[in-house]
Amino acid sequence: MTSKTKIQFLDLVTPHQELKAELLAVVEKALATAGFIGGPMVEEFEEEFARFCDAKFCVGVNSGTDALRFAFMAAGVRPGEIIVTVPHTFIATTEAISQAGAQIALVDVDEKTYTMDPVKLRAYLEDGCEFDKTRGKLIEKKRKQPVVAIVPVHLYGQTADMDPILELAKRYDLIVIEDACQAHGAEYFSKVDGGWKKAGTMGLAAAFSFYPGKNLGACGEAGAITTNDEAMAKRMRMIRDHGQAKKYYHDMEGYNGRLDAIQAGWLSVKLRHLPKWNEARRALAHRYHELFGDVSEGMVLPREAKWTKGVYHLYVVRVNDREALQAHLAEAGIATGIHYPIPLHLQKAYEGLGYKKGDFPVTERIAAEIVSLPMFPQLTRPQQEEVVSKTREFITARV
Numbered sequence: 090m091t092s093k094t095k096i097q098f099l100d101l102v103t104p105h106q107e108l109k110a111e112l113l114a115v116v117e118k119a120l121a122t123a124g125f126i127g128g129p130m131v132e133e134f135e136e137e138f139a140r141f142c143d144a145k146f147c148v149g150v151n152s153g154t155d156a157l158r159f160a161f162m163a164a165g166v167r168p169g170e171i172i173v174t175v176p177h178t179f180i181a182t183t184e185a186i187s188q189a190g191a192q193i194a195l196v197d198v199d200e201k202t203y204t205m206d207p208v209k210l211r212a213y214l215e216d217g218c219e220f221d222k223t224r225g226k227l228i229e230k231k232r233k234q235p236v237v238a239i240v241p242v243h244l245y246g247q248t249a250d251m252d253p254i255l256e257l258a259k260r261y262d263l264i265v266i267e268d269a270c271q272a273h274g275a276e277y278f279s280k281v282d283g284g285w286k287k288a289g290t291m292g293l294a295a296a297f298s299f300y301p302g303k304n305l306g307a308c309g310e311a312g313a314i315t316t317n318d319e320a321m322a323k324r325m326r327m328i329r330d331h332g333q334a335k336k337y338y339h340d341m342e343g344y345n346g347r348l349d350a351i352q353a354g355w356l357s358v359k360l361r362h363l364p365k366w367n368e369a370r371r372a373l374a375h376r377y378h379e380l381f382g383d384v385s386e387g388m389v390l391p392r393e394a395k396w397t398k399g400v401y402h403l404y405v406v407r408v409n410d411r412e413a414l415q416a417h418l419a420e421a422g423i424a425t426g427i428h429y430p431i432p433l434h435l436q437k438a439y440e441g442l443g444y445k446k447g448d449f450p451v452t453e454r455i456a457a458e459i460v461s462l463p464m465f466p467q468l469t470r471p472q473q474e475e476v477v478s479k480t481r482e483f484i485t486a487r488v
């Protein structure tokens with residue numbers, strides 16, 4: 090944010106000021122009991138968040154990245170095995186795969202939803218892999234390693250198209266771990282099950298991030314894993330706590346990956362407001378759509394597929410000259426973001442994976458054109474109108 094900024098990309102101060110008394114009461118409680126690690130505040134939040142997600146179990150951990158890593162480990166992913174995800178996501182998705190000792194495979198996203206394209210996933214599983222009868226496993230032809238899991242990312246607050254992904258997972262006996270780090274409360278209409286399902290209940294487990302800027306954010310680092318599988322929940326509780334179910338009895342090596350009690354208490358306070366905040370985000374998204382409605386050229390608006398009820402963690406548009414739009418908006422005091430400018434397969438960190446430019450054309454096209462406009466529950470009507478008016482000014486001058 091520069092001194093010129095009038096409209097922030099995200100206002101994190103106002104909600105915390107509004108909830109100050111309740112948030113400070115959590116600190117008082119922790120100080121009075123010295124219950125800083127684990128204990129009732131963590132257990133209460135885990136129960137509340139599981140209920141919010143319609144999941145049976147929730148395991149609080151210290152970040153979304155560890156939530157993913159612990160889920161892979163608890164699901165039994167072994168070193169060298171391959172996990173498939175998308176190149177259009179935050180690097181934490183793939184970092185967690187490597188940190189669990191597994192290898193990364195990528196498939197492109199869908200041009201309309203920006204989430205995993207089930208057609209590309211099928212192509213990878215059918216053409217890039219073959220079933221090895223002796224090992225009883227699906228093996229990637231190139232690396233000769235078993236493919237064991239799929240990680241659909243519910244990006245920007247919209248779910249991936251889960252029915253065909255789950256169908257492929259079933260056919261090839263693969264685990265599905267949802268990356269729901271941007272999708273607290275998002276829903277998916279499953280034709281297979283004939284009803285709406287919450288993000289975090291469709292795979293074997295799902296990872297959530299409570300990084301402060303998320304729809305449900307802590308006042309620091311925090312994350313959680315949801316699952317309907319009791320054995321998974323038990324293993325994840327052990328992994329986050331040095332591999333122990335009972336103090337100083339270590340069945341395995343684990344991590345120091347617990348959720349702080351104060352963060353859990355703060356998350357409980359904020360969770361009570363999440364349905365209202367998510368509704369506000371949806372209303373703002375619909376209003377952006379309305380206000381931009383007649384702009385038919387020069388800009389692509391986010392499209393909510395009929396099978397998803399998004400929670401608009403981000404409102405992402407596409408334009409040809411995105412740096413120029415950002416500069417135009419910055420000149421008018423409007424902050425924007427890019428999520429994310431460099432596809433993962435073109436990052437220096439992943440040179441060793443052997444991908445090259447052109448391998449994932451949809452992701453590459455998107456990455457060059459996307460701009461995230463201001464989106465947070467407290468964004469006012471006049472502020473939103475100003476964002477739209479300045480964006481339109483730019484688009485009209487260009488087409």
Ligand SMILES: Cc1ncc(COP(=O)(O)O)c(C=O)c1O
Nearest residue numbers: 152153154179181182270298300
């Ligand atoms: C899609 C996605 N996956 C994983 C993460 C990792 O979460 P955290 O920052 O809490 O480790 C994030 C959040 O930054 C994310 O947006």
